[in-house]
Amino acid sequence: MGRYVVRRLGQLIIVVLGATLILFASLFVLPGDPVGQIAGSDKARDPAVIEQLHKEYGLDKPLVVQYGTYVGKLVKGDLGEDYTQRRPVTEILGPKIVNTAKLAVAAIIFDIIIGMFAGIVAAIKRYSVWDISVTFVTTLAIGVPSIVLGMIMQRIFVIQLDWFPLIADGSFKSMILPAITLAIIDAALVAQLARSTMLEVIRADYVKTAVAKGLSRRTVLVRHILRNSVIPVITYLGISFGALLGGAIITETIFNWNGIGLALIQAIQQNNNPVIVGVVTISVAVFVVLNLIVDLLYAALDPRIRLA
Structure with missing residues (x-):
């Protein structure tokens, strides 16, 4: 088990380096000069100012050198400096990561409670009114894009009913709508996945x-059906949680939730490369670590699985 964990952590390093290298190469070929966002005024048109800023941020060096410098700082936990605010990226993204994590945890809890409950009851009461209702509602929920769902909920509960604040302030009340928006589609998928795997396990010979x-x-x-049918659900929840921690871009933008998804959108609009690369680096690392945790849970739930 220990050798497996070490090997997977080694893969984490390779994946992060590969993702950042591809992103660096992509940003290098995109049009636009980020120093225009740094100066933000007529000074940006001054060749002397442009040259000075290029040297200050290392933008005058070849892409390979820039990437090597970034990796060297990354090893020390340094994600670089934001172009517009002139602050460390880690300092900017720190509170935003916490906000995104709160939203992701709330959404996953909703997924587990609602999705698993609906799926389990639908499987136990197969072909009943409950089963048909769950199948219909979850199919309908999966077919609705999150951007449409978020805008509808904002229109009804924020603008018309005024139950929730228009601008998210990080409070529990302002987190409810974006968390539900994120959770509805995933909860529907969890319910369908739990139902199908439970029905398959119920027909097994050992049951x-x-x-x-x-x-x-x-x-x-509990001991035979749930324990063996929950593994595919854990796989999906692990992937979903990793994606949510990487920033729910659409939902955070709709509800103006101050997370890393919203920070990524703003950085792209400002051509702020350090923040873009920082968000992607954090997202990839979190995603790979969560996949490792899911694999370890496999072995805990099913002794037949030998990770090493």
Whole structure:
């Protein structure tokens, strides 16, 4: 197990380096000069100022040298300096990461409680009114884009009913709508996935054997059915949580939630490369680490899985 964890952490380094290298190369070929955003006035048109800023931020050096400098700083936990605010990227993104994490945790909790409950009950009461209702509602929810869902909820609950603030201030009340918007589609997918995997496990021979031995329904459900059917759900939740921690760009923009998704949009609009690369680096690292945690949970839930 230990060797597996070390190997996966080594893969984390390779993935982060590969993602940042591709992003560096992509930003290098894009039109526009970021120093125009740095000066922000007629000074940006002064060749002397432009040259000075290029040297200050290392933009006058080849791409390979710029990337090597970035990696050297990254090893020390330094993501560079923001072009517009002239502050360290880690200092800017720190509070935004916390806000995004709050939103992601709230959405995942909603996914687990609502999605798993609906899926389990639908599987147990197969072909019942409840099962048909769950299938219909989840299919409908999956087909609605998050941007449409978010705008509808904002229109009804913020503008018309005035139940929630228009501008998110980081409070629990302002987090409710964006968290629900993020969770609805994922909860629907979790419900469908839980239902299908439970129905497959229920038909397995070892479940029939457990029932034949006279085990109680609760014991069969918890020890045999749920434990074996939850693995695909954990896989999806792990991937979804990683994606949410990487920044829910659309939802954070709609509700003006001060997370790294909104920071990424603003950085792209400002041609602020250090923030763009910083957000991507953090997102990739978090995603790979969460995948490692999911793999370790596999072994805990199913002893037949040998990661090493």
